[in-house]
Amino acid sequence: MASMLFRNVYINDESSIIGPYEDNGELNIRNALSDFYDNEKTFEDAEIKMQKSVLENLLYKNNLNPQDIDILVGGDLMNQITATSYNMKNFSIPFLGIYSACASFVESIIITANMLDTRFFKRGIAITSSHNLTSEKQFRFPVEYGALKPKRSTFTATGSVGALITNKESRIKIESATIGKVVDYGIKDVFNMGAVMTPAAARTIVEHLKDLKRDINYYDLVLTGDLGEVGTKLLKEYLLINNNIKLKNHLDAGCLVYNEEQPVFSGASGPVALPLILFNKILKVKKYKKILVVGTGSLHSPVMCNQKNTIPAIAHAISLEVM
Amino acid sequence: MNKEQYQKLVKKHTPKENRLINSITAFVFGGLFGVLAEALMQILRKVFDLTILDATTWMMIIFIFLACLLTALGVFDKLVTFFKSSIIIPITGFAHSVTSAALDYKQDGLIQGIGSNCFKMAGSVILYGVISAFILVIIGVLIYG
Numbered sequence: 001m002a003s004m005l006f007r008n009v010y011i012n013d014e015s016s017i018i019g020p021y022e023d024n025g026e027l028n029i030r031n032a033l034s035d036f037y038d039n040e041k042t043f044e045d046a047e048i049k050m051q052k053s054v055l056e057n058l059l060y061k062n063n064l065n066p067q068d069i070d071i072l073v074g075g076d077l078m079n080q081i082t083a084t085s086y087n088m089k090n091f092s093i094p095f096l097g098i099y100s101a102c103a104s105f106v107e108s109i110i111i112t113a114n115m116l117d118t119r120f121f122k123r124g125i126a127i128t129s130s131h132n133l134t135s136e137k138q139f140r141f142p143v144e145y146g147a148l149k150p151k152r153s154t155f156t157a158t159g160s161v162g163a164l165i166t167n168k169e170s171r172i173k174i175e176s177a178t179i180g181k182v183v184d185y186g187i188k189d190v191f192n193m194g195a196v197m198t199p200a201a202a203r204t205i206v207e208h209l210k211d212l213k214r215d216i217n218y219y220d221l222v223l224t225g226d227l228g229e230v231g232t233k234l235l236k237e238y239l240l241i242n243n244n245i246k247l248k249n250h251l252d253a254g255c256l257v258y259n260e261e262q263p264v265f266s267g268a269s270g271p272v273a274l275p276l277i278l279f280n281k282i283l284k285v286k287k288y289k290k291i292l293v294v295g296t297g298s299l300h301s302p303v304m305c306n307q308k309n310t311i312p313a314i315a316h317a318i319s320l321e322v323m
Numbered sequence: 324m325n326k327e328q329y330q331k332l333v334k335k336h337t338p339k340e341n342r343l344i345n346s347i348t349a350f351v352f353g354g355l356f357g358v359l360a361e362a363l364m365q366i367l368r369k370v371f372d373l374t375i376l377d378a379t380t381w382m383m384i385i386f387i388f389l390a391c392l393l394t395a396l397g398v399f400d401k402l403v404t405f406f407k408s409s410i411i412i413p414i415t416g417f418a419h420s421v422t423s424a425a426l427d428y429k430q431d432g433l434i435q436g437i438g439s440n441c442f443k444m445a446g447s448v449i450l451y452g453v454i455s456a457f458i459l460v461i462i463g464v465l466i467y468g
Binding site: 041042137141142143144145146147148150151152185186187192195199230233234237238241242263266 | 324326329330332333336337338339340345394395397399400401402403404407408411419420422423424426427430443444
């Protein structure tokens with residue numbers, strides 16, 4: 001069984017920062033970068049700085065010192081999860097670095113929540129970040145290179161989000177979680193991440209419902225990570241054909257970050273897209289009580305893709321109860 | 324659902340690219356840039372009294388310089404979204420690929436960074452350009468002696 005129930009783990013607070021494109025888009029957050037460098041020399045340094053400011057802000061808002069945090073779990077898109085590791089050298093906090101691409105944030109919440117549920121730990125933080133240009137450089141072409149992008153491609157969001165998780169009761173309860181399995185449906189197209197991740201998302205949703213004996217309508221909202229417009233259509237049809245599940249209350253974070261005029265094709269991607277939308281849009285409207293959050297990650301490596309391999313994907317889910 | 328069925332579903336929901344419009348744009352603007360280059364060459368010949376060979380070289384140098392400058396200013400990639408392949412296929416595209424790769428690695432140092440990475444994308448153009456030129460010359464010699 002891949003699912004687990006938590007007794008009392010809560011998300012107490014969060015802190016977000018966004019990049020210039022997101023600031024011009026649908027999000028409205030006080031902390032936003034005016035350019036991709038943010039007064040640093042490289043894009044990599046800018047991403048580390050974003051994460052640092054998120055973590056400092058989260059500690060400051062809650063009157064905490066780094067010594068008060070028992071565990072921090074986090075990851076990002078860079079090779080060797082550089083942004084998170086280099087950020088964590090500034091803080092004396094026990095740290096676990098993880099990678100599951102754009103599902104990293106949900107994975108870090110699952111790990112942190114599990115540790116807190118044992119009650120050995122009191123406070124944990126889950127953190128993630130992504131930067132459009134560090135990932136363009138690593139996964140695609142040089143930053144200034146004018147590669148023509150197809151309509152099915154997605155646009156990596158810039159930003160960082162951290163969440164403080166404790167046993168102290170708050171508005172947002174982490175109720176249960178499902179750990180995903182790696183799924184590969186033979187897609188080789190590196191531009192079509194929505195198609196790569198859809199089967200993984202579907203499988204995790206189906207297993208979550210089966211394990212916890214729930215119906216899809218139990219949830220007021222199913223929020224997927226970064227399937228984009230292509231993946232959203234695919235997921236609905238896939239679930240209907242394959243599992244006879246009618247997905248009605250569904251939103252995809254990737255489709256909600258940017259406005260229609262921005263040249264982002266199928267939507268936003270990156271581990272930060274999901275928590276940005278979850279904390280700054282979905283949880284702010286107070287409309288949804290039971291939310292299934294499905295983080296989707298495409299586990300592709302440029303090396304394996306160049307060697308003509310297919311792209312595997314993973315999806316992790318957490319269920320939130322909002323009071 | 325097996326892999327084949329899924330791939331059919333993916334095909335159904337993947338938006339189609341406007342290949343025809345893109346090709347026409349590239350064709351028209353590519354042609355216009357050709358006309359522009361020819362005009363520049365004629366001007367160079369008239370004004371500076373150059374031979375055709377010299378005027379061609381100067382015209383290419385000017386186009387390469389412009390492509391590099393626009394890349395460094397961050398404008399070239401935006402132009403590509405409008406002009407499509409018309410500015411990627413000619414020598415401007417080659418200059419652009421070298422400059423953009425060099426810009427990406429300028430912080431990694433002169434040797435490990437710019438030196439080993441600036442031909443990251445242009446490298447294949449050079450390699451296969453040389454190989455195909457070599458093969459064509461051999462064929463030319465065999466046929467025409």
